[in-house]
Amino acid sequence: MTASKRNTAYIVAIATALVFVTFFTLGATTQFILHQIDSRQSQRPEVFWEAWELLEQEFYGSIPSAQERTYGAIRGALAVLDDPYTILLEPQTGEVERNRLTGAYGGIGVDLWRNSDGAVVLSPFPASPAETAGVRTGDVLLEIDGLPVDTRTLDDIRVQLRGPAGSTVTATLSRPPTPPFQLVIARAEILLPSVTYRTLDRDPAIGYLHITTFTERTPRETEQALQSLLDSQVEQLVLDLRGNGGGLIQPAVSVAGLFLDGGVVMHEVQREGQQTLHASDGGLAADLPLLVLVDRSTASAAEIVAGALQARQRGPLIGQPTYGKGSVQRVYTLSDGSALHVTAAIWLLPGQEPIADSGLTPDIPVVQEDTLLDTALERAIDYFQTGE
Amino acid sequence: MENRTTTIVVRVLLVAALLACTATAAFIAGIGVSRLAETGETNILPTTVSPVPQPTAGDGGPVYPDPNPTPPPTSPDEEAFQLFWEVWDIVQQEYYGEVPDMQAVTYGAIRGMLETLDDEYTSFIEPEIASILNEDASGSFEGIGAFVRMRDDGKLEIVSIIPNSPAEASELRDNDRVLAVDGQSIVGLGIYEAIAFIRGPAGTDVVLLIERPGTEEHFEVTITRARVQIPLVEAEILEGNIAYVRLTEFSSTATAQLEEALEGLMAQRPAGIILDLRNNPGGWLNEAVSVADLFLDDGIVLIERVSDGREEIFESHDGDMLEDIPLVVLVNGGSASASEIVAGAIQDRGRAALIGEQTFGKGSVQRPHRLSDGSELRVTIARWFTPNDVAIHGQGLTPDIEVPLPEELEAGQDPQLERAIEYLLSGE
Numbered sequence: 001m002t003a004s005k006r007n008t009a010y011i012v013a014i015a016t017a018l019v020f021v022t023f024f025t026l027g028a029t030t031q032f033i034l035h036q037i038d039s040r041q042s043q044r045p046e047v048f049w050e051a052w053e054l055l056e057q058e059f060y061g062s063i064p065s066a067q068e069r070t071y072g073a074i075r076g077a078l079a080v081l082d083d084p085y086t087i088l089l090e091p092q093t094g095e096v097e098r099n100r101l102t103g104a105y106g107g108i109g110v111d112l113w114r115n116s117d118g119a120v121v122l123s124p125f126p127a128s129p130a131e132t133a134g135v136r137t138g139d140v141l142l143e144i145d146g147l148p149v150d151t152r153t154l155d156d157i158r159v160q161l162r163g164p165a166g167s168t169v170t171a172t173l174s175r176p177p178t179p180p181f182q183l184v185i186a187r188a189e190i191l192l193p194s195v196t197y198r199t200l201d202r203d204p205a206i207g208y209l210h211i212t213t214f215t216e217r218t219p220r221e222t223e224q225a226l227q228s229l230l231d232s233q234v235e236q237l238v239l240d241l242r243g244n245g246g247g248l249i250q251p252a253v254s255v256a257g258l259f260l261d262g263g264v265v266m267h268e269v270q271r272e273g274q275q276t277l278h279a280s281d282g283g284l285a286a287d288l289p290l291l292v293l294v295d296r297s298t299a300s301a302a303e304i305v306a307g308a309l310q311a312r313q314r315g316p317l318i319g320q321p322t323y324g325k326g327s328v329q330r331v332y333t334l335s336d337g338s339a340l341h342v343t344a345a346i347w348l349l350p351g352q353e354p355i356a357d358s359g360l361t362p363d364i365p366v367v368q369e370d371t372l373l374d375t376a377l378e379r380a381i382d383y384f385q386t387g388e
Numbered sequence: 389m390e391n392r393t394t395t396i397v398v399r400v401l402l403v404a405a406l407l408a409c410t411a412t413a414a415f416i417a418g419i420g421v422s423r424l425a426e427t428g429e430t431n432i433l434p435t436t437v438s439p440v441p442q443p444t445a446g447d448g449g450p451v452y453p454d455p456n457p458t459p460p461p462t463s464p465d466e467e468a469f470q471l472f473w474e475v476w477d478i479v480q481q482e483y484y485g486e487v488p489d490m491q492a493v494t495y496g497a498i499r500g501m502l503e504t505l506d507d508e509y510t511s512f513i514e515p516e517i518a519s520i521l522n523e524d525a526s527g528s529f530e531g532i533g534a535f536v537r538m539r540d541d542g543k544l545e546i547v548s549i550i551p552n553s554p555a556e557a558s559e560l561r562d563n564d565r566v567l568a569v570d571g572q573s574i575v576g577l578g579i580y581e582a583i584a585f586i587r588g589p590a591g592t593d594v595v596l597l598i599e600r601p602g603t604e605e606h607f608e609v610t611i612t613r614a615r616v617q618i619p620l621v622e623a624e625i626l627e628g629n630i631a632y633v634r635l636t637e638f639s640s641t642a643t644a645q646l647e648e649a650l651e652g653l654m655a656q657r658p659a660g661i662i663l664d665l666r667n668n669p670g671g672w673l674n675e676a677v678s679v680a681d682l683f684l685d686d687g688i689v690l691i692e693r694v695s696d697g698r699e700e701i702f703e704s705h706d707g708d709m710l711e712d713i714p715l716v717v718l719v720n721g722g723s724a725s726a727s728e729i730v731a732g733a734i735q736d737r738g739r740a741a742l743i744g745e746q747t748f749g750k751g752s753v754q755r756p757h758r759l760s761d762g763s764e765l766r767v768t769i770a771r772w773f774t775p776n777d778v779a780i781h782g783q784g785l786t787p788d789i790e791v792p793l794p795e796e797l798e799a800g801q802d803p804q805l806e807r808a809i810e811y812l813l814s815g816e
Contacts, residue, residue: 012406019407023414045490050759051498051512052465055505058755058769060695064504066468074475076500077493086483088475271484330482334474344482 048073067336083343085329091337106165108185110135111196112154118372120149120157122173125193133185135173142180143172165189194247195221199232202381207234207288211255214247214301219254226258226284236384237285238377239309240293242319246300249328249347253277256305259315261286265308267348268328279308290315291380294362299323304347307360311350316363318383319376324359472497495763507768509752515762517580520587522756522764524618525671527641531587532594533616534560542576543567543599553616559609560598567606568597590614617641623649628813631658632805635679638671638726643678650682650710660714660812662805663730666744670725673753677702680730683740685711688775689733692753695770704733715740716808719787724748732774732785742787743811744804751781 055063064072074088109128115121120141124131141149144160152160161169165188174180195218197209207229211218229237239259246252249268256265257279268275294306294317303322310317328345348354364383366376480487488496498512513521523529533553534546543565549555567575569585577585586594596609620642622634631653635646653661663683670676673692680689681704693699717731719742728747734740753770773779789811791804 016407016410020410020414023411024417026414045494045497047759047761047763048494048497048501050757051765052501054757054765054767055501055510056465058767059505059507059510060752060768060770061505061507066465067471068504069501070469070471072500072502072504073469073497074472074500076503077472077476077497078479079500080488080492080496081479081483081485083483083485086479269484327484332478334471336471338471340475340478342478342482343484345484 071338083327085325085327085341086343087341089339089341105162105190105192106167106187107162107190108133108135108169108171108187109190110161111198112141112157113198114154114372114374115201116373118150120154123196123198125190128190129185129188133183135171135183135185136175138175140174141171142174143170145170146172163187193221194218195225197225197229199229199234200238200377200381202378203385205233205235206381206384207232207237208240208377209237210240211302211305212244214244214249214251214255216248216251218247218251219258222255222258223284230285230288234288236289236291238291238293238380239315240377241298241302241306242293242295242376243297244299244302245297245323246302246325249301249304252301252304253279256308258283259285259288259290259309260312263312264350266304266350267352268345269348270345289384291383292317293319293376293380294322294360295320295376296323296359298359300325303355303360307349307355310360310363316383317360318364318380319362319366321361321365322355322359324355324357326355491761498765507752509750509754509766510768511754511766513764513766515764516584518758518762518764520580520583523587525639527620527639527645528615528617529587530590530615531583531613532558532560532596532611533614536566536579536583538579538582539565544574544577544579544582550616550619554611554614558611560596560611561600563601565599565601566596567599570595571597588613619645621645621649623653625653625656625658626662626809628809629656629659630809630812631656631661632664633661634664634666635668637668638675638679640672640675642671642675643682646679647682654709654713658713660716661710662716662718662808662812664718664805665723665727665731666718666720666804667722668724668727669722670727670750673702673726673729676726676729677704679726680704680733682708683710683715683734684708684737687737690729690775691773691777692770693773714812716811717742718744718804718808719747719785720745720804721748721784725750728780728785729772732778732780735785735788736775736778741789741811742785743789743808744787744791745793746786746790747780747784749780749782749784751779751783 052069063069071088071090078086078088108130109125110130111123111125112120122130122135122139122141123137124135141157143149144157147160149157149160161171163169166186168184168186170182170184172180172182192212194213194215195209195211197207200206200208207226209222209225209229211222226237253265260279260283262279262281265277265279268277290309292306292309292315294302298306298319299322303325306317306322309315326346327343328347329341330344332340332342334340346354364379366379369375476493495512495514502510502512520529533550533555535548535550536544537547539545546555546560546562546564546566548562549560566582566586567573569582572585574582574585586596588594590613593610593612596611597606598609599606618637618639618641620636620639622632622636624632626632631650633646633649633653635642650661677689684704685706685708687704689702689704691699691701715734717734717740719727719731723731723744724747728750731742731747735742751771751773752768753772754766755769757765757767759765771779771781789807791807793803
């Protein structure tokens with residue numbers, strides 16, 4: 001090896017070492033700085049713990065449990081999102097909420113409506129306390145616990161009939177030609193059907209189908225109801241979505257599909273992208289002439305159904321503008337039993353436009369008149385009978 | 389020759405490649421070693437600090453992927469607080485819409501936690517507002533010297549101008565609207581944000597863009613900021629040689645300003661004094677005690693009790709110039725907190741009559757804490773009681789002579805003040 005070659009080798013070795021040290025330090029420093037930035041961010045909630053501890057040390061008066069303060073902190077943090085639908089329901093409320101979505105309550109198990117004379121007509125659910133006690137479809141309700149029902153709203157009457165399972169209610173019924181009689185009915189836990197249906201007194205060729213909420217059982221209940229109406233030879237159908245505040249999305253899409261023959265029901269836009277939900281081909285009532293009743297409290301999943309049927313020109317909407325809720329929540333059960341609702345998406349009508357804040361606009365606006373008769377339903381029957 | 393050149397080029401390239409590889413390897417190794425060191429550190433900390441066994445995993449309910457697993461809780465409180473992170477992880481993953489930054493979320497969480505205390509006086513104040521409020525509570529600030537309010541249309545309006553301030557020396561007038569500060573629009577900002585723009589170190593200039601009702605063109609006003617004393621006291625001699633002194637707040641300079649004003653009034657040997665505490669929302673506790681002391685001889689001013697029953701007694705002492713002169717204190721529903729301490733002591737000790745309306749009824753004491761990011765937490769730490777051990781929280785003080793205001797008051801009319809003068813002149 002010549003001297004110059006050895007020198008070159010030394011130089012290369014030293015240069016390599018220098019470069020190694022320099023870049024090693026550089027690498028370590030970079031990571032250190034990155035870590036500092038990172039930990040500064042994660043330390044921000046420190047202010048929270050400072051406040052938490054100061055309160056425990058100094059607050060005058062009794063301080064709520066750590067759990068209650070945590071619920072408070074969660075409510076406060078969620079409030080920053082400024083989204084009324086992203087909420088935490090604490091365990092007790094969460095339980096009621098789940099009951100509502102599974103559809104259970106204490107009552108006697110009847111559907112009720114007013115006939116054209118204004119009388120309150122009953123129809124017991126199968127195997128319900130009402131049916132067991134002897135109530136038959138078509139019985140007219142006169143009194144509850146001795147108080148006449150004639151001037152009360154249907155909602156009031158429903159509330160009167162409900163109560164804790166095991167308690168009793170006395171109903172006075174009329175079933176001409178039998179003279180009015182009383183039945184004592186023990187309330188029980190009722191699995192609330194999300195769907196009720198009947199043929200209309202004024203025109204038995206018109207079926208009436210009322211969906212009150214969208215639970216997991218709703219598509220099956222709707223299908224059975226439709227089948228039963230079709231079996232009774234109805235030629236037209238009123239789909240009532242009034243007072244339906246929504247519920248689960250997937251069942252709503254399935255229900256919309258019963259009235260469509262394939263095609264788009266809605267689009268769901270999440271942070272990661274968009275998804276289109278379709279109706280299955282050959283819905284059971286895809287060809288049945290249809291009218292949809294809506295009102296102010298028709299919201300969310302119910303608006304998806306009404307919106308799809310309107311956009312797909314399946315039938316006119318009758319009633320009042322709907323609620324106008326274009327967001328979709330996911331519900332999570334947390335480790336302590338609370339339910340967290342998070343707005344996880346917005347939905348779009350089949351034509352890709354979002355629902356307006358003012359809701360869906362009915363094709364035929366109808367205001368409830370000051371009468372015990374159902375103005376919108378009467379209007380729907382007129383529409384079927386006159387074609388306008 | 390050509391062959392040799394090629395050899396050299398190849399060698400140089402080889403060396404360069406070697407150096408580059410070394411550099412990259414070293415850089416990665418540096419990052420790796422540094423990260424290892426950190427992980428070691430964070431692993432050690434919680435285990436040495438934590439005396440609590442690991443919590444058991446929650447049972448039931450779906451399991452969610454955890455993007456940033458939180459460290460094991462180190463106290464029962466933090467264990468209870470895990471639910472917060474459970475919620476927030478879901479929100480960060482799922483929420484459709486913008487997730488606010490951690491600071492806003494933290495402040496929201498603090499406010500939510502305070503809500504559960506059910507005490508409106510325990511409050512959280514964000515850094516920007518805290519610094520303005522603290523400066524104000526000190527009795528002076530560095531700025532231009534104008535009282536402002538935020539109009540509904542988002543424009544900042546000059547309500548009044550403080551005497552002897554830079555604003556008074558400028559072209560600024562009452563009812564002017566400030567649209568921009570140093571070229572930056574402040575329309576639509578929160579009032580404290582807007583104030584923060586206008587304030588600044590004494591000696592610096594600030595340029596305000598002004599809209600004046602009745603004047604077509606907007607115009608600029610340049611003002612040199614200075615330290616401005618917030619006037620807390622109004623003093624004058626009324627008919628019948630009655631001294632009138634009004635205190636608007638109990639900031640740090642309240643006693644000093646009041647004393648100075650009273651010295652001027654006393655020089656005129658008044659027949660009596662009216663202390664007006666109407667619409668005075670309070671301030672510092674020690675200022676309340678020293679203001680009360682101006683009018684009271686030896687005795688109790690208030691008793692303060694903390695949660696566990698321990699008490700502290702605040703007293704007044706002999707030797708002030710106003711301990712004997714006939715006195716009347718004016719109060720109303722806007723007299724709160726420190727105002728009620730002063731009025732309550734004067735009433736209980738039989739020093740003077742209260743005239744006016746029932747007071748507000750705030751009998752709690754807050755301690756302000758500066759948090760690490762400059763925000764402030766005011767914690768209710770005690771209740772206070774009058775010298776006769778009467779609680780006024782939620783009750784207020786009942787005046788000895790109640791003088792309600794008529795529904796419609798003509799401008800310049802003040803029946804409560806008139807009654808006070810009459811009382812001092814007639815003795816009843």
